[in-house]
Amino acid sequence: MSILVDKNTRLLVQGITGSEGLFHTTQMVNYGTNVVAGVTPGKGGEWVLDKVPVFDSVKLAVEATGANASIIFVPARFAPDAMFEAADAGIPLVICITEGVAVQDMMRVRNYLDQKNVRLIGPNCPGLLTPGEAKVGIIPGNIAIPGNVGVVSRSGTLTYEVLYALKQVGMGSSTCVGIGGDPVNGTNFIDVLDMFEHDPKTEKVVMIGEIGGTDEEKAAEFISSKMTKPVVSFIAGQTAPPGKRMGHAGAIIEGGAGTAADKVRALEAAGVRVAKHPEEIPSLLK
Amino acid sequence: MKLHEYQSKQIFSKFGIPIPKGRVAATASEARQIAEELGGRVVIKSQVLVGGRGKAGGVKLAKDPQEAEQLATQILGMEIKGLPVRKVLVDEAAAIDQEIYFAITNDRAAKKPVIMASAAGGVDIEEVAATHPEKIIKVHIDPLLGLRDYQARDIAASMDLPREYWKDFGIIANGLWKAYSSTDATLAEINPLVITKDKRLVALDGKMMIDDNALFRHSDLSEMRDIDEEAPAETEARKYGLSFIKLDGNIGCMVNGAGLAMTSMDIVKLFGGEPANFLDIGGGAGAEKVAAAMRIILSDPAVKAVLFNIFGGITRCDEVAKGILAAMAEVKPKVPMVVRLVGTNAEEGRQLLADAKMITAETLADAAKKAVAAAKGA
Numbered sequence: 001m002s003i004l005v006d007k008n009t010r011l012l013v014q015g016i017t018g019s020e021g022l023f024h025t026t027q028m029v030n031y032g033t034n035v036v037a038g039v040t041p042g043k044g045g046e047w048v049l050d051k052v053p054v055f056d057s058v059k060l061a062v063e064a065t066g067a068n069a070s071i072i073f074v075p076a077r078f079a080p081d082a083m084f085e086a087a088d089a090g091i092p093l094v095i096c097i098t099e100g101v102a103v104q105d106m107m108r109v110r111n112y113l114d115q116k117n118v119r120l121i122g123p124n125c126p127g128l129l130t131p132g133e134a135k136v137g138i139i140p141g142n143i144a145i146p147g148n149v150g151v152v153s154r155s156g157t158l159t160y161e162v163l164y165a166l167k168q169v170g171m172g173s174s175t176c177v178g179i180g181g182d183p184v185n186g187t188n189f190i191d192v193l194d195m196f197e198h199d200p201k202t203e204k205v206v207m208i209g210e211i212g213g214t215d216e217e218k219a220a221e222f223i224s225s226k227m228t229k230p231v232v233s234f235i236a237g238q239t240a241p242p243g244k245r246m247g248h249a250g251a252i253i254e255g256g257a258g259t260a261a262d263k264v265r266a267l268e269a270a271g272v273r274v275a276k277h278p279e280e281i282p283s284l285l286k
Numbered sequence: 287m288k289l290h291e292y293q294s295k296q297i298f299s300k301f302g303i304p305i306p307k308g309r310v311a312a313t314a315s316e317a318r319q320i321a322e323e324l325g326g327r328v329v330i331k332s333q334v335l336v337g338g339r340g341k342a343g344g345v346k347l348a349k350d351p352q353e354a355e356q357l358a359t360q361i362l363g364m365e366i367k368g369l370p371v372r373k374v375l376v377d378e379a380a381a382i383d384q385e386i387y388f389a390i391t392n393d394r395a396a397k398k399p400v401i402m403a404s405a406a407g408g409v410d411i412e413e414v415a416a417t418h419p420e421k422i423i424k425v426h427i428d429p430l431l432g433l434r435d436y437q438a439r440d441i442a443a444s445m446d447l448p449r450e451y452w453k454d455f456g457i458i459a460n461g462l463w464k465a466y467s468s469t470d471a472t473l474a475e476i477n478p479l480v481i482t483k484d485k486r487l488v489a490l491d492g493k494m495m496i497d498d499n500a501l502f503r504h505s506d507l508s509e510m511r512d513i514d515e516e517a518p519a520e521t522e523a524r525k526y527g528l529s530f531i532k533l534d535g536n537i538g539c540m541v542n543g544a545g546l547a548m549t550s551m552d553i554v555k556l557f558g559g560e561p562a563n564f565l566d567i568g569g570g571a572g573a574e575k576v577a578a579a580m581r582i583i584l585s586d587p588a589v590k591a592v593l594f595n596i597f598g599g600i601t602r603c604d605e606v607a608k609g610i611l612a613a614m615a616e617v618k619p620k621v622p623m624v625v626r627l628v629g630t631n632a633e634e635g636r637q638l639l640a641d642a643k644m645i646t647a648e649t650l651a652d653a654a655k656k657a658v659a660a661a662k663g664a
Contacts, residue, residue, distance in 0.1 A: 023600075077502055099569075102500035103392055104470050107429040110397045126599075138569075140599045140629060155545020156569070157597045161650065164597075164628065181544060183394040210545055213394050236548040239533075239555045240564070247529040247544025247566040249499060250394070255412050260552075277553045279651050 002130040002175040003150070003195040003202070004093065004121070005069065009134050012067035012091070013038045014058065014074055014082045016048055021073035024097075024138055025052065031135040037061040058089040069093040071127065071136055076100035079123060083109045087118045094186070095136055096123035103249065106184040113186065120186025124248065126156040126178035129163075139163070139176060147172020149285060150196035152189060153208035154181050154215075154248070158236060161278045162206060169282045174202040181248030183212070189219035197227050204230050204285050207272075209263055211237030212251045216263040224270035232284045233267050234275045235260045287496045288335045292375045293510050294492035297469060298476070301461035304488045308377030317358035320376040321351040327379040330357045332364065332371040335515045337410075342366045347379060372514060380488060385478035386445065387411050388458070390427070390466040392473075399427040399466065401437070401459075405445040408478040433463035454487045469507060470500030519582050526578040528567055535560025537661050538583035538592040538621075540576075542567050542601045550595045553650055559658035562589045570600040576609020577616070584617050591622050591661035595653055598629030607635035611642060622660035626653040 005011075011028070015021040016038025025048060029035050035052050044056030055061035058070065070086040072079055072095065079098040086094045094113070101109075101123045113120050121128065127137010132146040138156075144163040151173050153159040159178055166173065177192050179185060189207060196202040205227075209216040216235065223231050238260040240246050242253040253259050264274050273284045289297070292310045299305045307324055310333065311317040321328045332344030339345055344366050348354035354376065364371045385408030393400040403423045406414050414421055423444045427433050438459035442452045458479065466474040473495040480490050501508045513521050523530030529544065533551075537559045541547035544566045551561035563586070567579050583592055596606050606627070626647040627635045636646070645660060647653035 076499060100499045102470055103472060103497050104399075104429065104467065104500065107392070107397055107399065111428065111430055138600055143629070153545070155543065157541075157543030157599060158545035158549050160597050160599055160629065161546060161549070183392065184397050208545070210548060215395075234549075236545045236552060238552040239561060240548055240551075241531070241533065244531050244564075246531065246548050246564055251544060251548065255415075276556055277651055278549060279649055 002133060003192070003199050004175060004177065005128045005130050005134040005136045007034065007133045009136065010034055010036045010066055010068045011136060012036065012058065012061050012065070012070040014070055014072045014086065016040055016052065016054060016073070017043050017046070018073060022048065024073060025049065027141065028135050031141040033134045033136060036065040036067050058085045058091065062089045062091065067091065069095070069136065072096040072098060074098060076102070080105040080109050083120065084112060087113050087116045091118065093119045093121070095121040095125070095127050096186070097125060097127055097137060098122070099124040101182065103182070103184055106182065110184055110186060121177065122180040122185060124182045125180030125185070126159060128178070129176045131173055137178065139178065143167060144176060145172035147174065148201060148203040149173045150199065150202035150205045151176040151208070152192040152196070152205070153178050154210050154250070155208060155236060158208055158278065162208060162234070162281055165279050166282055171282055171285065174199060181210070181250050183250035188215050190222045193219060193222055193227060193231070197229055202229065204232070206281055206285070207231055207233045209233065209235045210248070210251050211235070211240050211246065211253055211260050212248070212258045214258065217266040220266040220270040220272065223272055231272045232275065232281055233272050234278050234281060235263045235267070287498055287501065287511055289494040289496065289510055290333045290335065290373070290512065291331065291492055292333055294494040295489065297465050297494060298461065298489050298492050301465045303458050303461040303465070303476070304486065305492070306377040306380060306488060306490065308375055310373050310375050311358065312373050314355045314358040314362060317374055317376050318351045318355035321348065321354035324376070324378045328354050329377045329379050330354060330361055331375040331377065332361050332366060333373040333375055334366045334369045334371055335512065336367045336369060339366060344371065369515060380480060380490060381483035382480045383483050384481040386480070387414070387477045388462065388479045389473065389475035389477065390462055390471075393426065396426055398429055401425045401427065401441060403441050403445055405447070411477060427463070432467065433459060450485070451481065451487060458487060458489070465494070469494065469504060470497045471495060472497050519585060523565070523582055526575055528565060528575065528579050528582070530582060531564040532586070533561050533563050535562045536588050536590040537657050538562045538586065538589040539595070540565050540567060540579050540583060540592065541595045542569065542571065542597060546595065546597060550593060550650070550654070553654040554593065554657060557651070557654045557658045559654070559661055562586055567601070571606065571609070573605050573609035573612055576606050577613035580610060580613035581617055584619050584621070589621060591624065591657050592619070593653060593657040594623065594625040595650060596627050598627065598632055602631045603627040603629060603635030604631040604638060607638035611638065614642065624653050624657040624660060626650065
């Protein structure tokens with residue numbers, strides 16, 4: 001067991017013939033992910049890696065292959081359309097890796113996908129990794145091993161640090177979920193914490209947050225009222241100045257709200273052990 | 287990207303929102319000329335991209351063109367929160383009866399645009415929000431439908447706006463929604479929207495922020511960016527697609543990924559140092575981008591040590607190493623450098639840097655400690 005993706009996932013790659021799409025499709029296929037189709041409008045009929053068929057549209061790909069999840073690698077200006085297309089073709093799980101999608105586009109996408117009951121992960125995220133079963137995204141496969149720790153994070157490379165630190169001490173993860181660093185995204189901490197709480201394979205959870213917004217504070221409430229499994233956390237951005245966007249569009253302290261100190265306080269009050277730096281996380285999980 | 291008041295008001299006007307007559311001036315004599323054209327009393331308003339201009343003395347009322355010139359001279363010589371005033375807006379002065387706050391912004395928690403309105407306008411709205419939250423009306427807009435007319439009427443009624451103004455308020459609400467949505471704004475704010483003594487609604491002051499991620503479809507707005515208001519290093523960084531923010535410490539940081547970059551700064555601080563900057567080279571950065579990042583970091587004379595923390599995923603450590611070497615050959619740095627490479631092609635990267643006399647580290651904590659020690663000259 002795991003959450004969101006496993007060996008039964010039938011993955012479609014939107015933007016499969018682009019340089020990013022092709023590179024990561026290769027990595028995902030090598031990892032053993034079941035990539036069943038790709039979409040690049042105008043390139044239908046071609047093949048990628050001699051085994052993945054390319055279609056002109058998501059609808060055609062779903063009809064021909066029964067794809068049940070889609071990962072998006074198209075440039076930011078085309079990504080909203082790709083998300084609408086996946087939703088309209090009936091895909092229930094969409095993962096958008098693309099960074100830099102305009103926030104008003106994301107508000108339209110999110111409100112539309114909610115009406116269609118589509119689960120969106122991202123955008124601006126590293127995707128999902130269920131070690132040993134499926135890599136759906138760009139998290140390097142070799143830095144994590146199967147285990148019982150569920151990992152959820154707003155950041156990319158910071159997540160890699162944590163997975164790597166866990167692996168160094170022989171700890172593995174059930175599933176790692178990168179929810180992305182944008183202010184308006186598809187899935188938040190609470191959604192994933194709830195899935196981990198109900199996943200028999202997950203025994204402990206690591207939640208990696210950062211400055212901006214109030215998702216961590218809301219997660220703290222959820223943890224104290226709804227979760228039985230222990231949660232360890234780390235919050236990035238203790239030294240970030242207010243009013244400046246720290247790389248991620250969502251990582252900004254606005255009007256004094258969304259500081260790291262507020263989030264740490266809320267989490268500690270909810271019984272969460274908060275690490276001072278990411279390499280401290282494995283020892284807090286023991 | 288922040289827009290100046292005069293730019294924001296030009297956009298408002300394009301969407302049917304009444305604004306005062308006026309123009310922007312870069313010199314005092316221009317300000318005098320504008321005041322002469324307008325006739326009567328005028329307001330001289332400094333155009334800088336920070337709040338609190340009024341309190342800083344950057345907004346003044348002039349009774350005639352001569353005084354307008356005097357005040358413009360004074361304001362154009364000012365610095366407000368460290369930013370020199372380069373332009374003033376000269377607007378006709380209004381006789382005010384009531385001040386209203388009216389804005390549209392993104393509500394990230396609700397995933398929808400939200401209108402914020404208050405009959406207690408003209409002042410710092412964050413203060414109103416803190417002390418009298420009940421005085422702020424919030425109405426969400428469905429991003430798939432847009433603002434509905436009834437929502438504007440409801441807001442007018444909730445603010446106890448007299449009925450004679452409802453129609454004009456509806457036009458302004460609609461205009462602000464169009465200004466916000468068609469420019470991909472993250473904030474479109476009128477503060478204050480005033481009722482004048484001669485019973486007109488006018489947007490006296492305006493502020494807009496535009497989503498940087500949407501500028502690809504707004505070339506006209508991109509041209510409005512005032513690079514005079516940015517730290518030169520931040521402008522330079524943007525040219526190379528780097529995300530850079532100058533800070534006050536002495537340890538330069540170069541990291542891939544925003545979360546990890548923030549974390550690296552935090553750990554520097556945790557071990558007693560002060561970061562000189564936030565710098566994310568992004569995913570998959572090549573040697574050229576890395577070299578640019580290094581030039582930017584080393585151009586800060588306060589930097590006493592540099593920390594490189596690279597976790598290779600899409601980014602290849604050997605590419606980063608090549609960039610570091612290229613930049614070192616060019617700028618010949620004199621400060622100690624600590625490097626930590628993990629992940630994709632880390633071994634190749636380390637070999638490339640073996641002769642470069644850099645301090646190496648295995649873990650993040652180790653790297654931060656070594657950088658802090660190096661900056662202290664230990």
